[in-house]
Amino acid sequence: GAVVSQHPSRVICKSGTSVKIECRSLDFQATTMFWYRQFPKQSLMLMATSNEGSKATYEQGVEKDKFLINHASLTLSTLTVTSAHPEDSSFYICSAGLGRHAFFGQGTRLTVV
Amino acid sequence: QKEVEQNSGPLSVPEGAIASLNCTYSDRGSQSFFWYRQYSGKSPELIMFIYSNGDKEDGRFTAQLNKASQYVSLLIRDSQPSDSATYLCAVNIGRDYKLSFGAGTTVTVRA
Numbered sequence: 001g002a003v004v005s006q007h008p009s010r011v012i013c014k015s016g017t018s019v020k021i022e023c024r025s026l027d028f029q030a031t032t033m034f035w036y037r038q039f040p041k042q043s044l045m046l047m048a049t050s051n052e053g054s055k056a057t058y059e060q061g062v063e064k065d066k067f068l069i070n071h072a073s074l075t076l077s078t079l080t081v082t083s084a085h086p087e088d089s090s091f092y093i094c095s096a097g098l099g100r101h102a103f104f105g106q107g108t109r110l111t112v113v
Numbered sequence: 114q115k116e117v118e119q120n121s122g123p124l125s126v127p128e129g130a131i132a133s134l135n136c137t138y139s140d141r142g143s144q145s146f147f148w149y150r151q152y153s154g155k156s157p158e159l160i161m162f163i164y165s166n167g168d169k170e171d172g173r174f175t176a177q178l179n180k181a182s183q184y185v186s187l188l189i190r191d192s193q194p195s196d197s198a199t200y201l202c203a204v205n206i207g208r209d210y211k212l213s214f215g216a217g218t219t220v221t222v223r224a
Contacts, residue, residue, distance in 0.1 A: 006156075010180070034211055043201060043214045070179025092116040093156050100162070102143060 002028050002098040006105030013084055013112055021079045021108045023050075023094030029074035030096035035067075038091040038107075049096075050077040084112045116140060119202050119215035127223050132189040136202030139183065144187045145205040146178055147212070150198045157201055161187060186219050187191045 001027040013019050023033055031052045036044040048069055049057040056069035066088075068080040081088055093107040120135045134148075145164055147155035163169045163176040163185065175188040185204075191198055203213040 026159070030210055035187060037147060043216045044212075046206075046211060046213070083121075085183075095210065095212075100164070101147075102210040102212055103159070104156045 001104045002026075002096070002101075003057075004094065004096050004103045004105040006094055006108055008108060010109045011104055011111070013110070015085055015112055016083055018082045019084055019110060020079055021081075021094075021110075022106050023077045023079070023096070025075045025096045025098075028096075028098050030098075031074060031076040032097070033071060034073050034095045034102070036068065036076075036093045036095065039092060042091060050066055052077075080109065084092075084110070085089050086112045115183050116206075116213040117215040119200075119218050120172070121167050121216060122218040123221060124218055125221045128192060128194060130222075132192050132196065132222070134187040134189075134202070135184075135186075136185045136215055137180050137183055138185070138202075138204045138213075140204065140206070140213075141183065143204045143206075144175070144197075147203040148174075148176060148185075148187045149162055149201040149203060149214075150196075151152060151201055151217070152198050154220050161223050179196050189220070192220075194222045194224050196220060 007022045013091040015078045033050040035047045058064045071077040091100045095102045096104045148161040151157045161176040163178045171175045173190045177186045199217040200218045201217045203212040
């Protein structure tokens with residue numbers, strides 16, 4: 001299947017700092033990518049839709065100024081968690097679609113200390 | 114009302130048995146239905162998809178869809194210890210690849 005690569009797979013940062021997560025579609029172009037968040041023992045919750053060349057669309061309750069999304073090319077979307085706090089610690093997963101299926105990146109485990 | 118609901122589990126089955134997972138969804142306009150397997154600490158992996166009413170079989174997995182009842186299920190036959198994971202039911206939202214996930218059902222296959 002299609003490959004979506006996410007980097008880094010794991011990051012620990014200090015409270016108040018910012019962290020950038022990259023999501024790349026390796027063998028196909030994606031005009032839209034999606035960012036999900038998963039807290040322990042919970043399901044994936046959609047955070048936002050990343051649109052190539054335009055502003056991201058955020059789900060209700062997700063702070064757009066805290067979770068900055070940039071989709072500058074057809075193969076790369078980035079999620080920046082600004083001024084991270086311990087409650088932002090979570091598993092962040094991106095996805096991109098090809099055909100009728102969505103393919104997921106490996107996920108990024110963010111721990112804010 | 115949650116968009117996608119799954120039987121919460123956990124579900125424990127002996128090796129070789131059938132594991133049955135159920136999922137209901139609220140949006141009658143949904144067209145695509147997926148089952149993902151997620152191992153602890155890993156990203157979801159697509160194992161089955163179904164678009165039309167009826168059954169779809171792929172190896173030991175069978176997905177069943179009933180749009181009138183807004184119900185989709187997954188059967189795992191001849192369950193193996195390696196099938197132990199959380200299974201997520203997902204339904205497309207709208208016309209793109211945006212998905213709504215159920216809470217997941219954790220399956221444990223006892224050797």
